[in-house]
Amino acid sequence: MIRAHTVEQVREAEATLLAQLPEGALMQRAAYGLAHAVLDLLGGGYGRRVLLLVGSGDNGGDALYAGAVLARRGAYVEAWLLSDRAHAAGVAALRRAGGRVGPPQPSRSWDVVLDGIVGIGGRPPLRDDAAAALEAVAGVPVVAVDIPSGVDVDTGELAGPHVSAAVTVTFGTHKIAHLVDPAAAECGVVHLVDIGLDLPEPALEALQPADVAALLPVPGGQAQKYARGVVGVRAGSAAYPGAALLSVAGAASGLAGMVRFVGDPTVQDRVRAAFPEVVGDGRVQAWVVGSGSDDSAEDALRAAVDDDVPLVVDADALAFADLASGRPAVLTPHAGELAAMLGADRAAVEARPLHHVREAADRYAATVLLKGRHTLVAERDRPVRATTSGTPWLATAGAGDVLGGLVGALLAAGLAPYDAASVGSWLHGAAATFASRGGPIVAGDVARALPVVTAALHP
């Protein structure tokens, strides 16, 4: 599991550790980890040209001490101090190691910039001098120290100018901004340096393959189809038959024992032709409702709610999500749908996805899965889960229908809504990444890749 903590949680853990260690020990751990990540990125130190952007806090201190390590490895290192209150011992260490301190020489070109402007003590927006320094080094790859300066650490929101990093080297634990967009998209590759912090339950987490494998419902030796779970799909309409086919394709991933389909008769014929294993109405352990349901969305959701089993509420059914409020249910909006549910602007949801997904989980007393580059799954009193297994090629028509079906299959197989949503989202992203191999895909490719990805979790 990747765990992310709030600034307050990190500060508390650091305070405990600082009290037990000699002065400066934590910063040395951080600076060595940082320097080694930079050496990895540059393929060595000798002859490389490194510019440090140094703010007034300990984040700048990390950059200065790392700069000293790099200078001792033969790099040419300059520190551009953005404040006259820069970390004094760090400045002295850099000087002793042969680094230069002062405004950068204009003619120099840099191999890398270390962003030590602000870390977890920063409050966006960046001050003007810091923003101007960023402009002056535009185009040079940046290694962000702890966090790309200018992003909001605890929310993942952006406010004005900010660093866009190639690599972010963070310390002790991930921060929320490393996993939540739009900030996460500015972090580049995130590298975690262990500094020995002892941390509480995280604010946010991201499932890793081993976590998904541990949660996945796997049939035992005595398995039979009903016990493995029956998932029902109420989706599609004469106008949108494809949504039903893709919803069923996700549900028929093999993770539940049986799939039922209920819908428009013409759509039903097409579903049966494409998926001979799918049967008609009957008892189910979970319903998936809404993709392409068009005018029938409300009736379909009411019928599903009457069965009193866990639900996936998707697409057209989200307009009636109140019906699922307080039930075991996963609501699966994209930003536009969530905006409509909350009476907000789509742009506001995209700028503050974490805030809005939490608000919806609270308002609907349900599990809410907000689709995006890093999908977020929120449920009251649980860490939000972010999905990082996808690919930008997954932004394709019908991919959401497959996800809804898949989450339904996992609900039917017995996972709680929170786990079904986050495991389903992870598998969906991983299947897309596997199917894509860096190239374009369509929604059906994602559904077809699900069994392979599932199998790979159990070598």
Ligand SMILES: NC(=O)C1=CN([C@@H]2O[C@H](COP(=O)(O)OP(=O)(O)OC[C@H]3O[C@@H](n4cnc5c(N)ncnc54)[C@H](O)[C@@H]3O)[C@@H](O)[C@H]2O)[C@@H](O)CC1
């Ligand atoms: N506390 C610890 O034990 C450790 C901290 N470490 C480093 O220390 C950092 C935190 O250090 P600090 O608490 O000193 O805080 P920071 O260095 O993150 O930033 C605080 C400083 O930035 C200035 N600042 C705040 N907002 C700004 C803005 N919008 N524009 C420009 N300047 C702004 C403030 O005046 C303040 O002096 C971590 O992110 C990490 O890099 C690491 O060395 C590991 C150990």
Ligand SMILES: [K+]
């Ligand atoms: K930084």
